[in-house]
Amino acid sequence: MLDKIKALKQEFDKKLKQTENFEQLKTLENGYIWKKWELAIILKWVKDLSIEEKKEVWKFANDIKKELENNIEERKIYLEKKLYKEIEEEEAIDPTLFFPSENTGHMHPLSTTSKILEDIFISMGFKIEDGPHIEKEEYNFDKLNIPDNHPARDVWDTFWISDEINKHKKSWEKVLLRTHTSPVQVRSMLQYDLPLKIIVPGRVFRYEQEDARHTSNFYQLEWLVVWEWVTFWDLQWTLQTVMEKLLGSDVKLRFRPSIFPFTEPSAEIDVSCQICKQKDPSCRMCSWTGWVELLWAWMVHPKVLEDCDIDPEKYSGFAFWMWIDRIASQRFKISSGRLLYQSKLKLNKQF
Numbered sequence: 001m002l003d004k005i006k007a008l009k010q011e012f013d014k015k016l017k018q019t020e021n022f023e024q025l026k027t028l029e030n031g032y033i034w035k036k037w038e039l040a041i042i043l044k045w046v047k048d049l050s051i052e053e054k055k056e057v058w059k060f061a062n063d064i065k066k067e068l069e070n071n072i073e074e075r076k077i078y079l080e081k082k083l084y085k086e087i088e089e090e091e092a093i094d095p096t097l098f099f100p101s102e103n104t105g106h107m108h109p110l111s112t113t114s115k116i117l118e119d120i121f122i123s124m125g126f127k128i129e130d131g132p133h134i135e136k137e138e139y140n141f142d143k144l145n146i147p148d149n150h151p152a153r154d155v156w157d158t159f160w161i162s163d164e165i166n167k168h169k170k171s172w173e174k175v176l177l178r179t180h181t182s183p184v185q186v187r188s189m190l191q192y193d194l195p196l197k198i199i200v201p202g203r204v205f206r207y208e209q210e211d212a213r214h215t216s217n218f219y220q221l222e223w224l225v226v227w228e229w230v231t232f233w234d235l236q237w238t239l240q241t242v243m244e245k246l247l248g249s250d251v252k253l254r255f256r257p258s259i260f261p262f263t264e265p266s267a268e269i270d271v272s273c274q275i276c277k278q279k280d281p282s283c284r285m286c287s288w289t290g291w292v293e294l295l296w297a298w299m300v301h302p303k304v305l306e307d308c309d310i311d312p313e314k315y316s317g318f319a320f321w322m323w324i325d326r327i328a329s330q331r332f333k334i335s336s337g338r339l340l341y342q343s344k345l346k347l348n349k350q351f
């Protein structure tokens, strides 16, 4: 009897070695442990034996059964390892293989322009600052000398965050999508000690009618210097130096007087069109004028300094902001700023 069981075990061992996958293993397990082994065969064999013999056979059979279960577990582990090895070999990556260069990506013209600008300013000792896109009304307007109901607020076509969020807030605590990077000036003046020398590159949002020069979100770069005795002349010199480094030594700047509530005095600055070099009467980028409105520059209003706990009798500041989009268009000679936001690989691959 015991020999018969041993023979059955040997038969099982042989079949186990032949299993090559989990399905075959499962079939074997079902056949031996649950049906053939315990019920169909053993019960039939032991029915005519004495109680003592039955005990002996059952004990032996149970030991063998445990052995079978262990064997199946071991085989499972073996098959798992084999499977993972096969997957590993199939999906192996060889990092030394040649990868066709036409499939590699590169930076978008806007990112490239930001990086160039940041490098220029870092080389001149400026620090890069950042701020939130969703800004408090206080920082976007009030602390920049543009209080509630001031007509200058109409200049910035503002995206307000929904009424549901704003309706319980006090006026200056209401939130909006920042219309310019200037709130970061306020945050920095409140946070850092003087002297202050920062640039703020970042995305801003306006409810604009879109055309070749206007989009509803765009990138600005703003700078701010607050120190003793800084003047409009320092502003002009810094600006000329930056633009020459950025667009080439033949670039010309044109200053026009302007006014903003947070500035005193201020200027709008046009740059000679780098796309047509002031020679193409059909150029869309400069609207046939030869000049592109690219920058605003100003001396910081004393009231703004005062609101940020800085003594305007002792310190003065100058600042400017520029459209990174328009700089990118000028530098890469892209005729419409809107193209920069259309995710067109065809355009991006050219730069």
Ligand SMILES: [Zn+2]
Residues within 6 Å of the ligand: 273, 274, 275, 276, 277, 278, 280, 283, 284, 285, 286, 287, 288, 290, 291
């Ligand atoms: Zn032009």
